[in-house]
Amino acid sequence: MLLENIKSTGDIKKLSLDQLDKLADELREFIIEKTSEHGGHLASNLGVVELTIALHYVLDLPEDKIVWDVGHQSYAHKILTGRMNDFDTLRQYKGLSGFPKTRESKCDAFNTGHSSTSISAGIGLVEAARLLGRKSTVVSVIGDGALSGGMAYEALNNASKLDRNFIIILNDNNMSISESTGGLSKYLTDIRTAPKYNDLKSEVTKSLKKLPVVGDSIKESISRTKMGIKQLVVPGMFFENLDITYVGPYDGHNIQKLIKVLSEVKKFNKPIVVHIHTKKGCGYEPAEKYPTRFHGIEPFDIKTGIPIKKKEFISWTDAFSHTILNLAEADKRIVAITAAMPEGTGLKKFATTYPDRFFDVGIAEEHAVTFAAGMAQGGLKPVVAIYSSFFQRAYDQIVHDVCLQNLPVVFAVDRAGIVGRDGETHQGIFDLTFFGTLPNMTVMAPKNKYELRNMLKYAFRLNSPVAIRYPRGTAYSGLKEYDSPIEYGKSEIICEGRDIAIIAVGNMIETALEVREQLRENGFEATLVNARFVKPFDTQMLDRLSLNHHIFVTIEENILAGGFGERVTEYVSQKHLGVNMMNFAIEDTFVEHGDVNSLRRMLGLDAPSITQRILSECARLDEDMDNPF
Ligand SMILES: Cc1ncc(C[n+]2csc(CCOP(=O)(O)OP(=O)(O)O)c2C)c(N)n1
Structure with missing residues (x-):
């Protein structure tokens, strides 16, 4: 197996050009196997196997930089940069991320996840290399879907100013998650289906030669016609008009051709768009047939392509x-x-x-x-x-x-x-x-x-x-009997207790129900409120509950800063309601990947963690009562 000998970046260059197609087969097989086990972005990854090989063959990572737009197509890149053995932890808590992460590898040049950022980031890397006197080739790989995002145009507008090499690979598979839409998508399709400009140009020249030349105005109109025709049929005129050279379209599954083109464009002293055509899901029949379904997929059976767990819930x-x-x-x-x-x-x-x-x-x-x-x-x-x-x-x-x-x-x-x-x-x-x-x-x-x-x-x-x-996943269907009409800014009391009032936002009601039960097992009869409105929130309810509760607990799956809990706390403080506040939310951090339950546990947003903290607070308050001085 060739793949086994690729332990780190650069190892690929020890292979001969003839071996690269076999490497592509092995990469595909590996990606399909691992995605079938752990889920992930299969179709997009299969589409860029050859491109990734060619890039790694031509570039010197990590000095050279690849910015993967969205980043959902970076599996082959991860495998070729020494992370093959981590694929059994793909997208799991503390495991390999499904997106590029600079903290994961020096070969990940820029973190991505949201679309259409790669050209901006790429230009930034080019300018950084210039000002810091580094020699590095920067490549941004952007899909036709991602090219529908406005940021990409803002960046192209800027790229035209560059007088250094900057390679933008337009990975055109005619698909976003679904079919690409809009004028740009049509433009790219026209390029794909247009007769080759060169053929057409020679036809045009031949016809022009037959015309009798009569005076300057005809010449001028001929030259205008030539320009008009060129605008219509030269692929990539859109980019050329922005002063960004365009080459292509090329078959994005032809490794030898890609290597040749990339080696050439690397020498170019201006920004250049290399337009390639790829097939989403390439090499795995179910994904080729249903690229949307296989864009992001849960674990599936490789033979049939059918998800292992049938979706039997209402989301x-x-x-x-x-x-x-x-x-x-x-x-x-x-x-x-x-x-x-x-x-x-x-x-x-x-x-x-x-x-x-x-x-x-x-x-x-x-x-x-x-x-x-x-x-x-x-x-x-x-x-x-x-x-x-x-x-x-x-x-x-x-x-x-x-x-x-x-x-x-x-x-x-x-x-x-x-x-x-x-x-x-x-x-x-x-x-x-x-x-x-x-x-x-x-x-x-x-x-x-x-x-x-x-x-x-x-x-x-x-x-x-x-x-x-509302969140991802199964829609909660409990508490159906609580269906009082929605009133502006009003919450809903699920059960009345005393001393502790738990106010849950949205789906956190499920966790709050568990917390209430666990508190009850510890001798506390808490009130449970469904906030319903986060803005404006129900201040009357807070005023009323403050009369016979001394702890308000808010639970939300949002960052603490500026969230529901903080605003309730501010209200309680300003109104001098004299209630102790406990806000359960996400502290000042970004939340990594993993299964939702592990992440909630890690964040202290699961029922046992919340109950434990409430019980500790109750004990602390009791102690304060016993020792007021
Ligand atoms: C700002 C933003 N909106 C939506 C998405 C969701 N999304 C992820 S990939 C994708 C389609 C990307 O299409 P394309 O760039 O053509 O790449 P392909 O998957 O076809 O290779 C979308 C809409 C996103 N990542 N970022």
């Missing part, structure tokens, strides 16, 4: 998907927007049922939000369904375009809280803070799937911005 996303469809049927003004994630956000059915009211804008969260603002201003009722961590991108648009104009946009904040194996770039742990600080914004979190439905209905009746956050 929060399913609950959203079902409700939004019903609401849209009743109200023609409801429109839905996704940023390249119709499947992930549960809008696929909406898209097929109401194609003219559905908008996939590509990986363009900023645009998605302002576009929604425009539609709201125009009289529609948009819902923007985006994962919590990707909403971070659109903060100014939420502030400036939606909240400032108090427009009725509903933000469906999916994957809020700990998402697990995708790790720190994908954890949805800031949204309560960033949505919750904005004037005109209402923030809600449902305790169960029924409440999600009720909140969505309620949100479309409000004539102002609303964010509803």
Whole structure:
């Protein structure tokens, strides 16, 4: 096995060119095997096996730098840089990350996870090398999906100024997670299907030669025609017009060709786009056939491609998907927007049922939000369904375009809280803070799937911005009998006790129920409250509970800073309610990858840890009572 001899970067160069195709086969087999066991981003990784080999063959890592856009396609790169033996820990707690991590290897030049950052980061690395007098080739690898993100254009606009080598590899597989959408995708397809410019150019020249030359104006118009034709048919004119040289398209699965091209473009003294065509899922039939399903996949059976665990639950996303469809049927003004994630956000059915009211804008969260603002201003009722961590991108648009104009946009904040194996770039742990600080914004979190439905209905009746956050995974279906109508800014009492009041945000109600039970076993009868509203939160409830409770416990899966608990604490302090506050939230840290339960334990957000801390606090308060001086 060739792969076994590749223990660190550079080992690949000991292989002959003829051996590289076999290496590609081995890499593919290994990636399929490990992803089938641990889950991960299979289709994107299979698409870049040859590209990765070629890059490693031509570049000298870690001096040279590869920035992988999104980074979900970096498995082959990890294997070739000495991390093959770590693949049994892939995406597990304390194990190998599914994304590039500078802390994991010197060969990971830049951390990624969110899309469309690679060109900006690449230019930064080029400038750093220039100013620090280092010689290093910088390569940014960006997919056609990631190229739909606005940041990529801001960076291209800047790249045109560079007078040094900078290689941008456009890995074009005509797919984002689903099919790529929009004008750029069409442009790339046109390049793919256009007759070769050179053939056409010679045809054009031949025809021009036949024309009688009559005066300057004809010459001029001929030259204009030539330019016009060139604009139409030269692949990559878009980049060329930005002063960035374009070459390609090349077959991205032809290692020899890629090595040749990369060796050449390395010598070039300007930014250059190398356009390659690849097949998502290449080399594994089920993934080639169903690239969307195999974009990110749970463990599966290699023979059939079928997931090992059948999905037998209703997820929060399913609950959203079902409700939004019903609401849209009743109200023609409801429109839905996704940023390249119709499947992930549960809008696929909406898209097929109401194609003219559905908008996939590509990986363009900023645009998605302002576009929604425009539609709201125009009289529609948009819902923007985006994962919590990707909403971070659109903060100014939420502030400036939606909240400032108090427009009725509903933000469906999916994957809020700990998402697990995708790790720190994908954890949805800031949204309560960033949505919750904005004037005109209402923030809600449902305790169960029924409440999600009720909140969505309620949100479309409000004539102002609303964010509803719900997590990844199985939708909680307990506490069904607690279904009092949603009232603005009002919480819901689940059970009345005394001394200790636990106020849970959204899905943390499940943990809170456990905590209550464990406290009861220790002789405490706590009150349990479902917060429902994070902004505005229920101050009347706090005032009332302060009369017969001396500890308020808040539980939320969000960063502590600026979250629900901190705001309640501030209120309690300012109103001198005389209650001891305990805020359970995520401390000032990014949360790595791993299974959700391990991560919650690590963060002290699991029921036993919470109970333990409450009991200790009770003991401490008792002691203080006994020894007041
Ligand atoms: C800002 C942001 N929005 C959404 C995503 C989710 N996402 C991950 S990969 C991906 C598609 C990327 O497509 P492309 O760049 O073409 O790479 P491919 O997977 O096709 O190789 C999307 C939408 C993300 N990572 N970042």
